[in-house]
Amino acid sequence: KxxxxxxxxxxxxxxxxxxxxxxxxxxxxxxxxxxxxxxxxxxxxxxxxxxxxxxxxxxxxxxxxxxxxxxxxxxxxxxxxxxALPATKTVRESAQELSNYVRALHAVHPVDFNHPPPPYLKYRYPKPTRDILDNICATLESVPKFYVQVMHLMNRMNLPPPFTNKDLKPREGTRKDAAQQTDLTMIEESL
Structure with a gap:
């Protein structure tokens, strides 16, 4: 042989x-x-x-x-x-392949409050009108979990707490952005 x-x-x-x-x-x-x-x-x-x-x-x-x-x-x-050398892919082909993989990956999982929305989804919302804001307020009143999530979001974004009157000036000695919704003193004063 x-x-x-x-x-x-x-x-x-x-x-x-x-x-x-x-x-x-x-x-x-x-x-x-x-x-x-x-x-x-x-x-x-x-x-x-x-x-x-x-x-x-x-x-x-x-x-x-x-x-x-x-x-x-x-x-x-x-x-x-x-x-046979491996075929090299262009950056565009690699990005497209990765994008398709991510879409398939996110298609398996349900999108809910426990998962972030898929990165390829883009939303266009209409500008807020009085009717839209009224609907949001009605939902805030009727769904306590939604209200808590909005409060958390406002806190994370360092927005002024909604517990005080807008016309009131902030107390002296406290910076406006330092006021957090979790500050007990400000919440108690507003009640």
Missing amino acids: MVQFIARGFPRSFNEADISELLGHFGINETKFSKRRGKISAILNVRNPAIADSVLSRLHQLQIGAARLTVEHYNRRTEQDDD
């Missing part, structure tokens, strides 16, 4: 004739060559399996000048996979 090896790492100054001559000293007479990225690789055919182990042990890591040979068992399919 014939055994095949691939030898790489020959000095750049070697041509195919030089490589064939070198390999002939090791008893290898059948050689095919492939050139990839300016480097020559030799595919060695050894007909005697008993000699194959000897060839591998003698040639692998052989120092030739500044170059060092590497010899491995040859697998045609592996070599073809090595030759």
Whole structure:
């Protein structure tokens, strides 16, 4: 049974004739060559399996000048996979692929108060009118959880608390943005 090896790492100054001559000293007479990225690789055919182990042990890591040979068992399919460089994607293709993945990921999960809305959703709301504000106020009165969430949001945004009259001036010594809805003194004073 014939055994095949691939030898790489020959000095750049070697041509195919030089490589064939070198390999002939090791008893290898059948050689095919492939050139990839300016480097020559030799595919060695050894007909005697008993000699194959000897060839591998003698040639692998052989120092030739500044170059060092590497010899491995040859697998045609592996070599073809090595030759096929992975296709590079453009930034736009990668971004589109990521966007599609994120959409599919968010499509699985329900959007509720426990999950943020998907990043690809964009909303356009109409400008507030008196009717819209009245509807919001009615909902605030009838849904306590919504009221608490609005209070939390106002607190996070450092908006002035709605517990005091707008016309009242802030107390001296306190900055306007320092007033938080969680400040007990201001809440008690407003009641």
